[in-house]
Amino acid sequence: MAIYIRTRPTTKTKVLGCLCALAAAGIALLYPTALLLDPSIPNPLGEPIVNDAGNLEEQSLSILIGVMTIYSFMLIAMIFGALSGFKGTDRWLPKDATMTHRDIASARFLHISQSPARRAVGMLWTVLAVILIEVNPVITTGIPHLLIYNESAPELEQAAVMGMAFLVIGLIAALVWAASRRETIAVCMTPQGMAAVKPFPLALPLPSGRNNLSIQEVPARWGRVKVQAAYAPPTGGTEPGRPVLLSQLSLTARPSRLDDARAQVEARLDEVWRAAQLVRPPPEPEGAATAPTSAEKKCPHR
Incomplete structure (x- = not known):
């Protein structure tokens, strides 16, 4: 476990977070909008990509998976930027870190979470889960069609598609569970409690x-x-x-x-x-409570 300080987002950071949120919404709606405007664009939810002979184009499938992966990375980056802009960022405090109480009081809170290495692994699992969510339609429809394509056995192909879908969904759930265990805050502290x-x-x-x-x-x-x-x-x-x-x-x-x-x-x-x-706030100096005011200094014998 390690200690982190959650900073307060500034006005510029909030503006950047709003821009990232708008960009994330635009990226999320980009592909569905393109499908509506141009039906010739390959649709992973529909028929698999085939050539003139009716066989699946392996090259086209790999290109489509690559495009969807890049699309997922862009969407993850914008979502992460939007979240950082609204909730602030975490700064790790190592053992030898020196922090003034003014810096801690100006932050949102301190919290104890997993070590930076484990949190980095959790972020990697999150990225992989989002990528699988985006590429899942391509994998579940394209790979079974590529491996066992046979027009005389549509039931076998349908069963393979269902099995691949359940396999990918289970893998996504496992990645999300592993990521949440590494990202959850254990204890949160402020000077008030x-x-x-x-x-x-x-x-x-x-x-x-x-x-x-x-x-x-x-x-x-x-x-x-x-x-x-x-x-x-x-x-x-x-x-x-x-x-x-x-x-x-x-x-x-x-x-x-x-x-x-x-x-x-x-x-x-x-x-x-x-x-x-x-x-915890530092203790007040002993002489602070009994220090004479400016008026008392001017009139000591009133």
């Missing part, structure tokens, strides 16, 4: 000490053990509040690897405590 899993609302107070963060072990399926990260928020009294489970920081492991899981969860809780120390 803390939230688990979701950035808002901030219903929990900031931890007052490292002892507010602990681990719990519960049995899981197939003989494994789940090492849960728990947070007991301070209540102002002698007893801490009811523990809140930080599910994104928990791990499930076999009994033989239980020590490694404990060490990993403790390291993640250390990151939560470090983020709480970064986001």
Whole structure:
């Protein structure tokens, strides 16, 4: 896990995000509009591309897949630009990073998420999922027709198309699930409070000490053990509040690897405590409250 600071989008960034959103909408509507205006354009949802002899053009199919892939990349880039323009960007804070409280207060929030390497892999899975969504009609209709094209067995070709469609949909679902696990925010913090899993609302107070963060072990399926990260928020009294489970920081492991899981969860809780120390307002100087005003300096004996 790592700590990130979510910046606030500026006016220029919001304008750029609006332009990217308009460009994404235009790109998304470009191909359907072209199909309506010019029916001669190859339609992957209709008949496969065939030559004069009635056979599938492998070269035309590869060109169509390449065009759809480039089209997907352009659409992903515009969507990513629009999201960054409206929600801000994440800046990774390494161990030796020095941040002033003014920089943290001007940001939207701090959050604990997966390491930069794992988040990069999650972004790659997202890109592949979007590309498969765009190229899915071409793959499901073209590849079975290319491999088992036989006019005397239309049922076999239809079954192959359905099987390819279910295979690609399952692969897309697996990629989206893997990407979401690497992109989900585990803990979010501002100087006003803390939230688990979701950035808002901030219903929990900031931890007052490292002892507010602990681990719990519960049995899981197939003989494994789940090492849960728990947070007991301070209540102002002698007893801490009811523990809140930080599910994104928990791990499930076999009994033989239980020590490694404990060490990993403790390291993640250390990151939560470090983020709480970064986001907490600095203490006021002792002499600030008793410093004389300008009027008192002029009239000390009134």
